[in-house]
Amino acid sequence: MKKNIKYELEYTLNTTPKVLYTRLATASGLSEWFADDVKIQDDNIFTFIWKGSEQQAKLLERKKNECVKFKWLDDEDNDNYFEFRLSHEELTGDLALIITDFADDAEEKEGNTELWDAQIQDLRRILGL
Numbered sequence: 329m330k331k332n333i334k335y336e337l338e339y340t341l342n343t344t345p346k347v348l349y350t351r352l353a354t355a356s357g358l359s360e361w362f363a364d365d366v367k368i369q370d371d372n373i374f375t376f377i378w379k380g381s382e383q384q385a386k387l388l389e390r391k392k393n394e395c396v397k398f399k400w401l402d403d404e405d406n407d408n409y410f411e412f413r414l415s416h417e418e419l420t421g422d423l424a425l426i427i428t429d430f431a432d433d434a435e436e437k438e439g440n441t442e443l444w445d446a447q448i449q450d451l452r453r454i455l456g457l
Contacts, residue, residue, distance in 0.1 A: 333431045337441060338415075339448045340383060343455050345393040345414050345423060346376050352412040352425075353396045361451040374398065385410075423449075 341348060351357035355374065357368040363376040372387040388409060397411040411428040427444055430437040431437035 330367050330408050332433065333437050335429060335431065335437055335441075337427045337429070337444050339427070341452065341455065342457055343423060345416060345453065348414060348425065349393045351394075351454065353390055355391075360454045362447060373401075441451065 351360060355368050358374070358376070359368050361368040363378050365377040367375045369375065372433070374385050374387060376383050376385065384401040385398040386401060387396070389395060390410075393414060395413040396412060397409055398454070399409045408430045409424075409428070410430075413426040413428070415424040415426055416422075417424065425448070429440060431440055
């Protein structure tokens, strides 16, 4: 099913691109904040495990210290994905994590945004921020 709303969320994190990228692109890094456990098959299929449920995603793109892009395997729409992108503001030195995701409607977007906010709080805690 095609999700109608593409949205981006931006979070400023006081860390380095290398440290943050490790938390976004590796099974061990993702299992620290994104899921209870993460396993990788064939180098590009990630299995995310949350309290007994599993969901698999294919790694679509990875650019060191820049971005990581996944597609849920059970999502039938080929256009939908979720992406972590790093943006370094040279003037201020701030590092932003920009998350791109999709939702069916405004209600789902609101729920997803709350979930991302909670996940980023976990990430901040892991990073000591």
